[in-house]
Amino acid sequence: MQDLASAFATALALIAAGDRSVAQIVLLSLRVSLTALMVAALVGLPLGALLAVTRFPGRRVIVVVLNALMGLPPVVAGLLIYLLLSRSGPLGPLGLLFTPTAMVIAQAVLITPILAALTRQVLEGLWDEYAEQLRSFGASAARAVPTLLWDGRFALLTVLLAGFGRASAEVGAVMIVGGNIEGFTRVMTTAIALETSKGDLPLALALGMILMLIVVAVNVLAQGLRDAAGRWTG
Amino acid sequence: MRAPDTILPLRTDGLGFTAGGVPILADVDLTIEAGAPTLVIGPNGAGKSVLLRLLHGLLAPSAGCVAWDGPAPNPERRQAMVFQRPVLLRRSVLANTLYPLRLARIAGDESEMRARAALSLVGLAALADRPARRLSGGEQQRLALARAAALGPEILFLDEPCASLDPAATRAVEEIVATLAGRGTKIVMTTHDLGQVRRLAGDVVFLHRGRVREHTPAAQFFAAPASAEATSFLRGELLW
Amino acid sequence: MITIMRRTALGAAFALLALPTLAQERSITVASTTSTEQSGLFGHILPIFxxxxxxxxxxxxxxTGQALDVGRRGDADVVFVHDRAAEQRFVSEGFGRERRHVMYNDFVVVGPxxxxxxVSGGRDTLAALRGIAAAKAPFVSRGDRSGTHAAELRLWQAAGVDPLAGRGQWYREVGQGMGPALNTAAAQNAYILTDRGTxxxxxNRQDLRIAVEGDARLFNQYGLMLVNPEKHPHVKAADGQRFIDWLxxxxxxxxIAGFKIGGxxxxxxxxxxxEPVS
Structure with missing residues (x-):
């Protein structure tokens, strides 16, 4: 209990003081996770929508693989990307290992299957409703994809939030490919892991509280947006 | 009138449809000409909706074929359909009307003009910026009609458009249908409302158990139905 | 709709481009050990450099083992670790340029x-290890091929005890860094070998305190190597060498001498x- 109280006090003190290194870590966390979310959304949303509207041989296999990839252990993803980006790996010449870009790649790889699988689920319901009408208008499956993505935008916001949550809470992969370098690739989760390993549990917990606060704030913002717009479109 | 630039008449030859081994429609030979509305009637499960979907191309026939015998090319672009429960996009009334026009690659200015004209026709011009799914049931169906009408189709399929509407909304939809028919749009519509048939029909297609029992001018259908089933149907007796 | 998607794509592309530009400053990557980083040594000396x-x-x-692997793969410019035998192997395999002594500290055995x-209070590490094994008192091992792990295994060998016989019982390998291993030892009231800095x-010491210190066998030498640019041409040899020369x-x-905790x-x-004692 004392640890918890002390963690809470530390968290408040860190926020109140506007601690520069904490602020830097928070900003990097947001930048990395939001960039990863954007990249993953560009691939995952259209892919999920396409899977929702098309029926082709092998589609079920892709759906099963996507669902399985949702459970891809971050450490495994991190290791694969480490080996790819390492100077001795195929993408070594890019020099991306131990950079924020490597962390973006790792998080994007982790959440793309989540976004695609959830998007497919959300849009399949919408497609059931729209399919006949859109085909009556002469819309091809490819043309239906942007329509569904746009009309499902508020449900997809929840999908994006799930992706963001997973990305920002992830530690195993970014630790491996980012290296947790102070002032360069240290994000909230790796900082928490570091403080835990240094035995500074109150500080670790305080950072955890700040991370939760950020995630909650992002969710509240998105939910508010969704509600406001939802009232409009019905 | 459209004169030679037409996709009509629409002809079916031995048209049949089977779903999961169960025959829904069989041996449908129909010719649908330009002119007054054709109303497709029959008891529940007679295959009315399936027939409309086959004609519109939403379903592929299990047997026979659907042929557009007119000289005009691209018949699939000159028809539209409105469903029993209107499928409205989660957008504004105007955006809903614009959607199929944009899909048909009609230029921005013209599509805007046509969309607004169609909304005026159905009396929704003032609600153009409202979210479509906030409209009442009758308004939603009128919007679906406007959306189809904006495309300027030569033939418009209506699948029980008034089935879930109250009498006032039904009257509004019928007025719109009559107006469109008067402007030369061929209407093919299913209904189970005999009053509606009397008010709108030029000719009647009577379906029973997946087969066409009669296809006659409306007046003749009501005056002297040829089949026993049609006679019972007109008397309001239950058919199966 | 399409414009929106295009805009999103452009935004994403810019965001991606923006990340590497931050890396444009002059920098080198050093693979080092948790003991140097987590003790705060780097936080003290790097700003000066x-x-x-x-x-x-x-x-x-x-x-140390992982840090040397990072060097082997060419993912660091300088390696700064503490396992003399492994370091010499690294150099003889041609992955590192010459190995230089830079500093030392010492290990301590801590326990409940x-x-x-x-075994508390003595200076004889080997006797203490034998005592722990005889009493089957819990002992937490890093178990992660680190320099500390290697030193621990050498000490067991010198003591003539095979700790692996107690694996799963009193000898507990956690396969983690010094900090997590200490957390585990604190939670389990176990003995553990740790570098003094960490x-x-x-x-989070809880009931742990130093049991054995001051034994010459607990000497812990740190070495410094430039990753061989002949193996990995992209290595920032000049700046890496500058760092080594400065240290x-x-x-x-x-x-280094100026870094103190609690005086x-x-x-x-x-x-x-x-050729320091080792």
């Missing part, structure tokens, strides 16, 4: 205040020692 040279040093803190193996900066120079050695010096520069 950066101020003098304008070179930013990015430290990836791992166990209750001291169930009755111990001094460790905050070995008087200002660098003074910076206690943690690392002792010894670049001048040609």
């Amino acid at each position: 950066t101020r003098e040279t304008g070179i930013t040093v990015r430290v990836v803190a791992l166990g 205040a209750a001291d169930p193996a009755r 111990w001094l900066s460790f905050r 070995l120079s008087t200002p660098g050695q003074q910076a 206690e010096q943690l690392f002792f520069p010894n670049a001048a020692d040609a």
